[in-house]
Amino acid sequence: MSIRAKLALTTAAVMAASIFLSGCGLFGKEKESLDPPKDVTYLKDGEALDDASPDAETATEEKEDVVMRDIYLIDKNGFVVAQSLPLPKTESVAKQVLSYLVTDGPVADILPNGFRTVLPAGTEVDVDVHEGKATVDFSEEFTTYDPKDEKRILQAITWTLTQFDSVDKVELRVNGYPLTEMPANGTPVSSEGLSRADGINTEFTNIADITNTRPVTVYYLSQIGEDFVYIPVTRRVSNKVKDDVVAVINELVEGPGIFTALETGLMDDVKLVDDPKLQDHVVTLNFNEAILGNSENKVISEETLRSIVLSLTEQTGIESVKVMVNGSSEVMNEKGEALTEPVTRPEKVNTGRF
Numbered sequence: 001m002s003i004r005a006k007l008a009l010t011t012a013a014v015m016a017a018s019i020f021l022s023g024c025g026l027f028g029k030e031k032e033s034l035d036p037p038k039d040v041t042y043l044k045d046g047e048a049l050d051d052a053s054p055d056a057e058t059a060t061e062e063k064e065d066v067v068m069r070d071i072y073l074i075d076k077n078g079f080v081v082a083q084s085l086p087l088p089k090t091e092s093v094a095k096q097v098l099s100y101l102v103t104d105g106p107v108a109d110i111l112p113n114g115f116r117t118v119l120p121a122g123t124e125v126d127v128d129v130h131e132g133k134a135t136v137d138f139s140e141e142f143t144t145y146d147p148k149d150e151k152r153i154l155q156a157i158t159w160t161l162t163q164f165d166s167v168d169k170v171e172l173r174v175n176g177y178p179l180t181e182m183p184a185n186g187t188p189v190s191s192e193g194l195s196r197a198d199g200i201n202t203e204f205t206n207i208a209d210i211t212n213t214r215p216v217t218v219y220y221l222s223q224i225g226e227d228f229v230y231i232p233v234t235r236r237v238s239n240k241v242k243d244d245v246v247a248v249i250n251e252l253v254e255g256p257g258i259f260t261a262l263e264t265g266l267m268d269d270v271k272l273v274d275d276p277k278l279q280d281h282v283v284t285l286n287f288n289e290a291i292l293g294n295s296e297n298k299v300i301s302e303e304t305l306r307s308i309v310l311s312l313t314e315q316t317g318i319e320s321v322k323v324m325v326n327g328s329s330e331v332m333n334e335k336g337e338a339l340t341e342p343v344t345r346p347e348k349v350n351t352g353r354f
Contacts, residue, residue: 065089068348070163071100071107072156073115077222077261079201080155081231082163083112084348094127094134094167097160114224118156120144127161132168133193134161142174147184154187155201158194159232169193196314199234203257212239218251219310219349220262221303228303229350230310231262245276245283245318248311265303267293273326281319282342283312289325298325299332305343313345320344 067089070082085107090096100107103121111117124139136157145153154172161167171193172179179189190198199215213236222229233256237247249272255264269290277284285308292300300323309321320342323331331339 068351069093069097069100070160070348071097072118072160073101073112074118074149074152074156075222075224075229075231076114078152079222079231079233079262080118080152080159081115081222081229082159082349083115084351085110085112092127094129094161094164095125097163098125098127098136098157101156101160118145118149118153129166132166133171134167134169135171135173136161137173137176140175143183145184150182150185150187154182154189154194154198158198159196159200162196169195200232202234203260204236210236213237214239216244216247216251217311217314218248219307220252220256220260220264221307222262227350230306232310232314233262243276244315245278245285245312246272248315249276249285249308252307252311265301265305265307266291278318281317282322283318283320284322284324284342286324286327291323291325292331297332298328298330299334299336300339302334305333305339306346309343309345310349 065088066086068084069087071085072080072082075081085100087096087100098119099105101117102119102123102125103117105117105119105121107117119138120141122139122141124141126137128135128137157172158170161170169192172189174183178191180191181188196217197215200217202215204210215234216237217232217234219230220233222231235251237251241247241250249266249270252264252266253268253270255266256262267290269288271288271290272285273288274286291304292298293304295301305323308323312318312321322329322342323339325331329340333339
């Protein structure tokens with residue numbers, strides 16, 4: 001079902017859909033967040049969690065030994081996209097997450113359907129994090145990657161590592177020697193380090209003068225099986241649009257290129273009624289009623305809200321989003337909960353089935 005069709009459902013159908021989509025994370029009652037931190041517990045089929053049983057103690061220990069991390073993989077359409085996977089707790093988290101990018105490595109048993117890894121089998125890695133920069137040293141196997149994946153590899157490494165607050169930039173080495181360009185196609189690797197500002201899944205739109213543009217990253221949607229996956233796409237926007245928040249909303253409304261497998265969570269007639277207001281890391285957006293789709297009860301869809309929040313919290317200085325409709329704060333999520341407080345970024349981007 002397309003996003004536009006989904007937005008046209010009746011309120012009752014939307015409420016029913018929220019139950020189905022709960023596997024992707026919905027809004028918590030105690031704080032206005034897209035989805036609160038998730039604990040992961042593994043139980044055998046048919047096994048119940050009984051606090052009084054020995055099995056419950058084992059399950060609790062397993063839960064405490066597992067943490068969810070974003071691993072950037074390649075989906076069936078060639079996009080680099082985060083999947084939140086359960087990893088054993090370790091002190092060497094930066095080295096660990098990169099090891100989960102290696103083909104036939106530890107990710108093999110939990111690799112989501114429809115996704116593949118980006119680093120060649122047998123690649124070994126060391127990581128040193130110092131003053132905001134992660135210096136990554138790969139073994140020689142790293143250079144045997146498929147040339148068509150060259151830019152995807154840079155993006156997957158960079159975005160996987162920069163999920164951590166302690167990492168802003170990434171420097172790459174092979175056998176101790178700094179990489180100034182990638183070995184297959186010669187993609188430049190900045191000596192200053194790679195960062196999220198370099199973009200991901202970059203899509204060039206019909207802008208004649210690219211020198212008078214700047215990049216913004218927005219989140220579009222792809223449907224994989226029964227789940228929606230949120231995919232970051234970097235687009236060039238004209239410098240004539242001064243406000244980055246307005247530029248992001250414009251790109252979400254415009255939607256992805258027609259030849260991609262992506263969709264947008266915002267309908268064509270969605271507009272901002274007022275200029276965005278940013279105060280104390282909270283951006284307030286006042287939309288027209290089109291942001292509600294065809295809802296008669298002021299319900300904003302999961303896909304619409306999540307796309308907006310993910311996209312805007314990629315902007316420096318924005319931590320949460322307050323949504324209004326024609327000046328009114330009487331807006332609800334799909335669970336019927338009033339969005340009286342600003343909505344924060346989800347702990348993890350995609351937490352579907354695997």
